[in-house]
Structure formats: C-alpha cells, structure tokens
Amino acid sequence: MQLTTLSSSGEQAHPYRIEGALAxxxxxxxxxxxxxxQGKASAHSLTTGKTLWTRPVGVKVPSQNTMPGLATPVASAGQGIxxxxSPTGDLSGLDLRTGEQVWRGHVDTGKPRPGFGDSPQLLRYxxxxVA
Incomplete structure (x- = not known):
C-alpha cells in the first residue's frame, strides 16, 4: 500500500509504505x-514522512480471510493515546509519541454468532x- 500526501500547492510530499497486508x-x-x-502498528509523520515507531498493536489481529476485522484506530490527542x-473485545492503548503500550482493557461483546458478524467500532466522545 502506498499513500502519498499532497501539499496545499499540489506537490507530492512523502510516500508511505507498509510491508505485507494492511489490517x-x-x-x-x-x-x-x-x-x-502481522499485528504491528506503526505511526508515520505526515509532516516529515518518517516512521516514528513500530510496535505490537496489543490485540489479536484477525486474519485477512476473517470477518469481522479490526476496528479503525481512535486517538485522544489530549491523552496522547x-x-x-478487536472483534473479540480486546482493547489496547499505545502512546502516540513512542508506541509503548500504556493501557489494556476488554469489553464483553457477547457470544459469537455464525456467519459474518458486525464489524467492531470504537468511537471517542x-x-x-464507546465500543
């Protein structure tokens, strides 16, 4: 996967790459x-184009052929996390600056149902x- 940022003048700024499949x-x-x-989270600066950190995400990442997948990451700039x-209810919080795991939790998502389940969602208010 390659993502390229564009400046306000429309010029290419920095490309980003991830090895392997994206969850x-x-x-x-x-x-x-x-x-x-593979269960690795990484943070990349949109300003400099540099990789800031790469660490284990802290929850089990479902395989590519499994539904549902991992929820979209949610951040709290105030807390810096x-x-x-995960679809199994596991939660992990990584420090936005270092990638160090600073928080873990679990939410009871109920019994798994056959077939394709609802994708997990995580929101911040x-x-x-809110999971």
Missing part, C-alpha cells in the same frame, strides 16, 4: 497510523471510549 489505518492529527495483519479494538 486497518487512520489519520490521527499529523500522523498516519497503520496496522498490519491511540486505541485499538471527549475522553470516553
């Missing part, structure tokens, strides 16, 4: 957060996470 991604402030199917949520 999920999101732009958080001035950072691109990527999660690979990016959160990840002020400093409250």
């Amino acid at each position: 999920t991604s999101d732009v958080v402030g001035d950072r691109l957060i990527l999660v690979s199917l 990016v959160y990840f949520f 002020d400093d409250v996470l």
Whole structure:
C-alpha cells in the first residue's frame, strides 16, 4: 500500500509504505497510523514522512480471510493515546509519541454468532471510549 500526501500547492510530499497486508489505518492529527495483519502498528509523520515507531498493536489481529476485522484506530490527542479494538473485545492503548503500550482493557461483546458478524467500532466522545 502506498499513500502519498499532497501539499496545499499540489506537490507530492512523502510516500508511505507498509510491508505485507494492511489490517486497518487512520489519520490521527499529523500522523498516519497503520496496522498490519502481522499485528504491528506503526505511526508515520505526515509532516516529515518518517516512521516514528513500530510496535505490537496489543490485540489479536484477525486474519485477512476473517470477518469481522479490526476496528479503525481512535486517538485522544489530549491523552496522547491511540486505541485499538478487536472483534473479540480486546482493547489496547499505545502512546502516540513512542508506541509503548500504556493501557489494556476488554469489553464483553457477547457470544459469537455464525456467519459474518458486525464489524467492531470504537468511537471517542471527549475522553470516553464507546465500543
């Protein structure tokens, strides 16, 4: 996967690459957060184009052929944490600056149902996470 940012003048700024298949991604402030199917999260600066950190995401990442997948990452700039949520209810919080895991949690998502289930969603309202 390659993502290229463009400046306001329309010029190419920095390309980004991830090795292997992508599980999920999101732009958080001035950072691109990527999660690979191998369970690694990485943060890339949209300003400099540099990789800031790569660490284990802290939750089990479903395989590419499994539905549902990992929820889109959610960040709290005030707390400096990016959160990840798996379909099994596991939550992980990584420091936006270093990638160090600073928080873990679990939400009871109920019994798994046969077939394709609903994709997990994680939302932030002020400093409250809604799963």
